[in-house]
Amino acid sequence: MANDTDKTSELTQEELDRIVETGREAHFRKYLAETDETLTADLSRKYHDAVPPARIEAMLAMPTQFDDREAFDRALAKAGPGPMDGGRVVGYSRFDTEPAHVAVDHLEIPKTIAHERLHQLSDPNAPNELGGALYEGVTEDLAIDAIGAESDQPSQRCYPVERSLAKEAREIAGDDAVERAYFAGDASELRRRLDQQLGPGGLERLQQQIVDLSRSA
Numbered sequence: 690m691a692n693d694t695d696k697t698s699e700l701t702q703e704e705l706d707r708i709v710e711t712g713r714e715a716h717f718r719k720y721l722a723e724t725d726e727t728l729t730a731d732l733s734r735k736y737h738d739a740v741p742p743a744r745i746e747a748m749l750a751m752p753t754q755f756d757d758r759e760a761f762d763r764a765l766a767k768a769g770p771g772p773m774d775g776g777r778v779v780g781y782s783r784f785d786t787e788p789a790h791v792a793v794d795h796l797e798i799p800k801t802i803a804h805e806r807l808h809q810l811s812d813p814n815a816p817n818e819l820g821g822a823l824y825e826g827v828t829e830d831l832a833i834d835a836i837g838a839e840s841d842q843p844s845q846r847c848y849p850v851e852r853s854l855a856k857e858a859r860e861i862a863g864d865d866a867v868e869r870a871y872f873a874g875d876a877s878e879l880r881r882r883l884d885q886q887l888g889p890g891g892l893e894r895l896q897q898q899i900v901d902l903s904r905s906a
């Protein structure tokens with residue numbers, strides 16, 4: 690045992706720090722990859738009947754790319770306009786054409802993973818059917834559902850207004866109608882049920898509420 694102690698003491702503090710840092714980084718990377726795997730498995734089980742099998746397979750085949758801020762901003766600039774998330778962007782995805790990217794410098798990484806993975810599962814026509822804002826709101830609402838809880842820190846929440854109206858839509862019209870619009874790109878049932886409860890143009894009313902509340906926020 691004495692020899693071991695002698696051996697480590699020969700390392701400089703700098704070398705020790707580097708070993709500790711490398712170990713920490715390796716653990717963190719492992720945790721991120723495992724969290725991505727667990728969430729994608731959960732989502733594919735949960736939405737097995739709502740999403741075409743090929744889209745689920747494409748999602749599972751592409752592990753999320755985790756970037757530090759510099760690499761993330763570079764990737765984002767290269768990707769150009771597309772579905773982007775948050776004031777300070779923490780994740781982005783472009784359906785099934787490239788891996789989702791998630792920045793590692795924020796507190797809600799699992800929720801961001803779920804959010805980007807849901808984008809990949811959504812129908813390409815869903816943003817048109819729901820409108821861009823409500824589409825993001827539904828994504829965030831389903832992501833919070835997948836994680837099981839909303840952040841207790843309001844500053845860490847994404848799309849709070851969009852999410853609250855999406856939640857309302859789900860409560861009024863039911864999970865199946867919202868899932869059909871989101872995963873199959875067909876909002877006809879959602880429209881029908883919202884019209885029943887909110888009056889004609891129910892979906893447009895919700896969309897307008899997002900605009901009004903965002904303005905006053």
Ligand SMILES: [Zn+2]
Nearest residue numbers: 773774825828
């Ligand atoms: Zn999004």
